[in-house]
Amino acid sequence: MLKDITATAKKILLQNERYQYLRRKLKAHATAIKIIGCLVLPLLIIFLPAEWTLTDSLTVTQHRTVFIFALAAIFWILEPIPIFATSVLVILLELILISDSGLNLPEATEAGEKVGVILSYKAILGTFASPIIFLFLGGFFLAISATKYGLDQVMAKTFIKPFGTNPKMVMLGLMIVTAVFSMFMSNTATTAMMLSILMPVLAALPEQDKGRTAFILCIPVAANVGGLGTPIGTPPNALAMKYLMDFDITFSKWMLMGVPAVIILVALGWTLLNVFFPTDSKEIKVQISTSNKLGRKSFIVYATFSLTVLLWLTDFIHGMNSYVVAFIPVVVFLSLNILGKEDLKLISWDVLWLVSGGLALGLALEKTGLAQAIINGIPFGEMNLYVIFIIAAFVGLLIANFMSNTATANLMLPLIAIVGSSLSGLEGLGGSKTLILSTTLCISLGMALPISTPPNALAYSTGLISTKHMSRVGVLMGLIGMVIVFGILYLDQIIGII
Numbered sequence: 001m002l003k004d005i006t007a008t009a010k011k012i013l014l015q016n017e018r019y020q021y022l023r024r025k026l027k028a029h030a031t032a033i034k035i036i037g038c039l040v041l042p043l044l045i046i047f048l049p050a051e052w053t054l055t056d057s058l059t060v061t062q063h064r065t066v067f068i069f070a071l072a073a074i075f076w077i078l079e080p081i082p083i084f085a086t087s088v089l090v091i092l093l094e095l096i097l098i099s100d101s102g103l104n105l106p107e108a109t110e111a112g113e114k115v116g117v118i119l120s121y122k123a124i125l126g127t128f129a130s131p132i133i134f135l136f137l138g139g140f141f142l143a144i145s146a147t148k149y150g151l152d153q154v155m156a157k158t159f160i161k162p163f164g165t166n167p168k169m170v171m172l173g174l175m176i177v178t179a180v181f182s183m184f185m186s187n188t189a190t191t192a193m194m195l196s197i198l199m200p201v202l203a204a205l206p207e208q209d210k211g212r213t214a215f216i217l218c219i220p221v222a223a224n225v226g227g228l229g230t231p232i233g234t235p236p237n238a239l240a241m242k243y244l245m246d247f248d249i250t251f252s253k254w255m256l257m258g259v260p261a262v263i264i265l266v267a268l269g270w271t272l273l274n275v276f277f278p279t280d281s282k283e284i285k286v287q288i289s290t291s292n293k294l295g296r297k298s299f300i301v302y303a304t305f306s307l308t309v310l311l312w313l314t315d316f317i318h319g320m321n322s323y324v325v326a327f328i329p330v331v332v333f334l335s336l337n338i339l340g341k342e343d344l345k346l347i348s349w350d351v352l353w354l355v356s357g358g359l360a361l362g363l364a365l366e367k368t369g370l371a372q373a374i375i376n377g378i379p380f381g382e383m384n385l386y387v388i389f390i391i392a393a394f395v396g397l398l399i400a401n402f403m404s405n406t407a408t409a410n411l412m413l414p415l416i417a418i419v420g421s422s423l424s425g426l427e428g429l430g431g432s433k434t435l436i437l438s439t440t441l442c443i444s445l446g447m448a449l450p451i452s453t454p455p456n457a458l459a460y461s462t463g464l465i466s467t468k469h470m471s472r473v474g475v476l477m478g479l480i481g482m483v484i485v486f487g488i489l490y491l492d493q494i495i496g497i498i
Contacts, residue, residue, distance in 0.1 A: 034080040042071035059116025060105060062370040064097040069370070069411075072361055076407035083404050084350035087357020094124050094364050117368050127359040131323035132238045133352055138326025139232040140347045141333055142305055143185035148343065149301045152181065152193055165283045167211055172270050174198065174215070175222035179266050182226030183233050183259075184309065186348060191223045191455040195462065202464070204284050211279025216465050217473055218273055220455035224447045225265040225481070229258040230312075231322060233444075235355050236409035240440040242359060243417040247433040249498065251312040251322035256497050261441065261488050265481055272473050297338055304332050351406070358410030362417075371418040385423065389435060392416055393442040393485070397478050400446025405453060408443050433498060434489055445481040448474030 046067040058066070068090060075086040096102040101121035127133075146152045155177070163173030174194065181190040198215060205212050227233030231241050231254050241249070311318065311325040333339040365371040392412075400408040416439050420432025446452050448471045450460035456470060492498045 031080065034078070038074045038078055038080045039071070041074060042067050045070050058370075058373065059114045059368070061098045061116035061118060061368045062373060065364045065368045065370045068093050068097065068364060069361065072357075073411055076411065077403050082350070083407050084354040084357070086407075087354045087360075087410075090357045091124060091127065091360045094119065094360055095121055098364060098368065099124055119364060119367055123363060123367075124360055127356040127363065128352075130242070130356065130359050131321075132242055132359065133356060134330075135232055135241070135323050135326045136235070136238055136352060136355065137347070138308070138329050139184060140186070141329045141339065142308060143189055144343055144346050145301045145329070145333055145338055146185065146305060147189070147193070148339070149298045151298075151301055151305060152185075155181070167205075167279045167281050167284045168270075168274055170201065170284050171211075171215060171218050171273070174201075175218050175266050175270055178219055178222035179226030179229070179262055182223045183229040183262070186351075187223045187227050187234065188348075188454040188458065190226070191219055191458045194219045194223070195458060201284060205279065205281055209280050210277040211281060213465055213469050214273040214277035214279065216459055216462060217277070217469060218269065220447065220453065220459040220470075221269040221273070221473060221477065222266055223455040224444065224453055225262055225269065225477070228265070228441055228444055229262040230255055232326070233258070235351060235358075235406035236413075236440050236443050238355060239358050239362075239406070239409045239413055240436055242362065243413060243436050244433055247431075247498075249433060249437075250315045251325075252315050253497060255313065257437070257488065257492050258441075261485060264484050264488075265445075265477070268480060268484070269473070269477055272476055276472060277469075297336075300332070300336055300338055304329050304338075354404075354406050354410075358406065358413075361410055362414035365414040366418070371414055372422065374415065375418050375422050388419070388423070389438060389486070392419070392435060392439045393482055396439045396443040397446055397482060400443045401448045401452045401474070401478070402446075403451075405443050405446055408446070409440060412439060412443070434493065437498065438485055438489055441485045442478075442482050445478045445485075447477060 046064065071093070072086060072090050075081060075089070076083050081089075099119050099121040105115045105118060146155075159177045159180070160170070160173040163169040174197075178190055178194045181193070195216075198219060201215055202212055205215070227237065231237045231251055237254070237258075241254075308325060308329050311320065311328070312322055315321060315325070396408060396412055399412075413436065416436055417432065420435040447456055450456050450467060450470060452474065456474075459465060460467070460470065489498065
């Protein structure tokens with residue numbers, strides 16, 4: 001009998017191995033088919049005659065940039081490969097197709113196309129070392145050190161304690177802490193940390209209490225809107241800074257504009273959650289364990305964190321821009337052995353590559369003149385300026401709900417920057433910088449689905465909320481938030497902040 005059982009077990013194991021093999025093979029085939037399908041349109045474009053496009057005067061480099069842009073758009077939307085891999089692919093294609101160290105370019109094609117502007121390979125590779133990348137790198141170092149030495153737990157306990165035991169006030173405290181962390185840390189890391197803090201709260205609530213849904217949703221909502229507060233809060237903000245360098249939008253000016261938006265949006269989210277998912281509980285307690293031991297390294301982390309934020313806020317006094325300040329924690333933490341080589345593995349290199357790919361795509365669109373050619377082919381000059389603002393913001397918000405906010409910003413901001421600089425009469429509405437800012441902030445408001453942002457996906461993965469719950473709040477947050485963004489930017493323009 002034991003022999004029969006053993007034989008049956010081996011048979012089941014063999015069948016399971018075959019099943020897993022077939023599953024892996026089918027998955028590999030499906031991925032290959034998806035990649036091939038995504039390549040069809042870009043390959044058609046590369047062989048498309050110039051006279052069939054928006055303009056009949058495309059140069060060779062512009063034509064090849066159309067191919068790169070189309071491929072990036074499709075790959076970022078459908079994700080046949082990871083989105084950060086698409087960014088690296090964009091850089092490689094630019095190096096091969098439109099750089100001075102790529103394939104030899106003809107002086108002209110048979111159709112009479114001129115070669116156009118050829119990009120420097122150094123400029124393309126330089127996107128990996130853009131000031132924007134170092135701004136994010138500084139933010140990552142602060143976030144990793146805060147987690148390693150317990151600064152995040154100390155801050156969470158300190159900030160939440162004053163809100164007492166009333167469930168609604170505890171939720172507000174959690175949202176405020178999450179939003180503050182998201183201004184300086186990865187939204188994803190902040191959400192993961194706060195969801196772990198939230199578990200004791202959920203355990204104290206009855207299973208049928210609607211407030212459980214509100215508590216779960218309050219974390220991603222606050223994490224998403226919190227990123228609006230600083231240039232390092234989200235990758236779209238950092239990408240926007242590239243196009244705002246000529247407009248003197250400093251770290252402190254961004255916070256003067258972004259923090260009021262965060263405050264209002266957190267209040268809006270808190271109100272919506274309490275209306276849609278009211279709790280029946282009268283009292284709740286949050287237990288956050290923190291270490292009482294504060295060594296030398298902990299004090300260095302706290303001091304460096306505080307100093308960095310202070311220098312970011314007072315850039316108008318000392319004159320150092322945010323990119324220079326961001327490098328201070330990198331040097332301090334590495335030099336004093338606060339963070340070691342193992343900690344460097346925790347840096348979100350995928351985000352840095354994703355941002356650099358967006359910068360490279362923007363560089364190609366701008367330098368080859370393709371962005372200007374596209375804008376010239378669309379009658380923006382005949383449109384009402386207010387309509388252009390609304391369309392740009394709404395399209396950004398809509399697309400960001402279905403794909404990465406960063407990928408959306410990568411695609412839209414280069415074109416938006418050209419639109420802003422090419423339209424006359426825009427100065428009365430704040431100029432190009434206001435168009436870029438409004439579009440960027442609205443892109444970050446895309447949070448209606450689990451796939452919209454990593455914080456949403458993390459909250460959804462708990463299994464305690466449904467897409468219906470998330471969409472109900474996310475859609476209203478996006479639409480009402482768009483109005484709030486326009487209102488704040490209008491007031492900032494009157495006051496003279498931007």
